[in-house]
Amino acid sequence: MTTRPTHRRTLQLAVGGTAVLLTLSACSSSDDSAGASASSAPSAGASSAGDVKGTVTVFAAASLKESFTELGEEFEAAHPGTEVTFNFGGSDALAASITSGAPADVFAAASPKTMQIVTDAKGAAGEPATFVRNQLEIAVVPGNPKDVATLKDLTKSGMKVALCAKEVPCGAAAQKALDGAGLKLTPVSYEQDVKSALTKVQLKEVDASVVYKTDVKAAAGKVEGVEFPESAGAVNDYPIVLLKDAPNAGAAEAFITLVRSEQGRKVLSEAGFLNP
Structure with missing residues (x-):
């Protein structure tokens, strides 16, 4: 296995462009996930490595930078030929960018209210799933x-x-x-x-x-x-969704699966996040 560089590319917020609506993966709803244990989260191996390839673009709250960067590296190691590209920032700005047409595969927000900006724009086919909380x-x-x-x-x-x-x-x-x-x-x-x-x-x-x-x-x-x-x-719930018409929906689903898996929970817990 080749050693990947520690530096990771990030995207600048996109403005304008053709609207790219977002949708959510077949994950459980936030209400359901709030009471879910780590053992009930999807398995990190749910998607076969052969089905996962290409670039996954993830828009995520700034507070997720360290833990998601680590999970991105683990994802790439588990799925050779993939690359996870992140855009970290304020959840409200990320949501506004997505609804204005910025192409992305996954959105992870730091509150249900900012996630609602996307769901109100008919970008999610279902309820977002809460994967962690923060204090x-x-x-x-x-x-x-x-x-x-x-x-x-x-x-x-x-x-x-x-x-x-x-x-x-x-x-x-x-x-x-x-x-x-x-x-x-x-x-x-x-x-x-x-x-x-x-x-x-x-x-x-x-x-x-x-x-x-x-x-x-x-x-x-x-x-x-x-x-x-x-x-x-004043504890915040963090929801995550797969975006509708995501350029790489298959790989995006696999990344969300990793985030919500026992392995993902371990990385997030070590970073100081609370289980939902």
Whole structure:
């Protein structure tokens, strides 16, 4: 087996073009999958390697970057002659790009609300399947020089905080947590995806940001994480669908099968995601 390069190509968001509608694979609905155990998820070997070839284009929430990149490499190793190309970004922007005509095979969103942008456009033949969940955490500069211990601490005078934009799933979840705590917070910036919000902390442009636990873990010491109880009331479900008229539907189905398999759950769990 040849060694694959660690660098992976990503796509820029497409604008315009002939609309490419999306549909979902024959996976279970999100309600059904929410209670499914890893053992009930599809087997990673459900599709024969001989039937899977070519490029699979996956549009996925930015918070899935590390785990999906790893799964993409595993998929390519299991199916010689395939390539998984990713477009990571804010789920709302990805959904808008898809409904505007960007060609893709798979869409994995960070919330049911952003997935609904696609399903409302008649792009899914059925209900999307929830494959993981994610919880918020406060990311702070290493050493936590501002002594952030609670969500309320982010509202203190002089605190510089970055949040995801409210239309982005991480931003909507952060606002839900703030509302639940009865707090008002005006950030110094609203970012278009969770990785951008995290980068603000890494560059020490802000004192803190509200991101996902998976992003703090992926930063590997470049930030510190502060847990807060209000995050339990703002957990996001992540749905996935096969797109209608996908250029490579067979391989796309196989990739979704891997994501939802026991092997996929293991990679996602190690990244910090919660089982549905």
